[in-house]
Amino acid sequence: MLHNKANLATATFAGGCFWCMEPPFNKLDGVVTTMPGYTGGHKENPTYQEVSAGTTGHTEALQVTYDPLKVSYSQLLEVFWRNINPADPDGQFVDRGSQYRPAIFYHDEEQKQIAEESRNKLALSSRFQSPIATEIVPLETFYPAEDYHQDYYQKSPGRYKLYHYNSGRGQFLKKVWGDEEK
Numbered sequence: 001m002l003h004n005k006a007n008l009a010t011a012t013f014a015g016g017c018f019w020c021m022e023p024p025f026n027k028l029d030g031v032v033t034t035m036p037g038y039t040g041g042h043k044e045n046p047t048y049q050e051v052s053a054g055t056t057g058h059t060e061a062l063q064v065t066y067d068p069l070k071v072s073y074s075q076l077l078e079v080f081w082r083n084i085n086p087a088d089p090d091g092q093f094v095d096r097g098s099q100y101r102p103a104i105f106y107h108d109e110e111q112k113q114i115a116e117e118s119r120n121k122l123a124l125s126s127r128f129q130s131p132i133a134t135e136i137v138p139l140e141t142f143y144p145a146e147d148y149h150q151d152y153y154q155k156s157p158g159r160y161k162l163y164h165y166n167s168g169r170g171q172f173l174k175k176v177w178g179d180e181e182k
Helices: 018-026 048-052 073-081 109-124 157-167 169-177
Strands: 009-015 031-039 059-066 102-106 135-138 142-144
Touching (some): 109 135, 157 169
Parallel strands (some): 102 135
Antiparallel strands (some): 009 059, 031 059, 031 142
16 A cells, blocks of 8 residues: 555553564554654664663664654554553663663654653553653654664564563463553
8 A cells, every 4th residue: 555655653662672572563443654763862873782782872773763643642642552561660671771661752842742641541540560761751762673673573573572481471461451452
């Protein structure tokens, strides 16, 4: 399907390993592209090795280009929340450290407002025992990850599935959300 590039919007989310964040967004009608990368830190043009060492201030993130006529920012947030542990500020699942912290990097004031409302709604749901710790901060600069990280789950499906299972992400999400659609 062709999309008018002028009508596309961008959202940026950090939910731990960016390999695990790509598939749920790519399933959505209206998502045009997803791009793993790094944001939120101080080092220009960081490498994966630098980010994973935890010295750059960056977190692994996913930039989502979408058609707002087909999928709303609120719908993207629902997918985000259902694929992370929003109450863990110190990483996600087996990946520990600030480079795996959960965050929403908003692109404008409207995204900020919608993200804050969404986070407050999740906090009031009592689905999580601990407070929601996911940051909502402005996007400054996004650096695309190296090519081998792009679409990793498609390029290396066996390795991806093994990592996803061993990370504990799938088990956690099933426990919290059950069979509710993600």
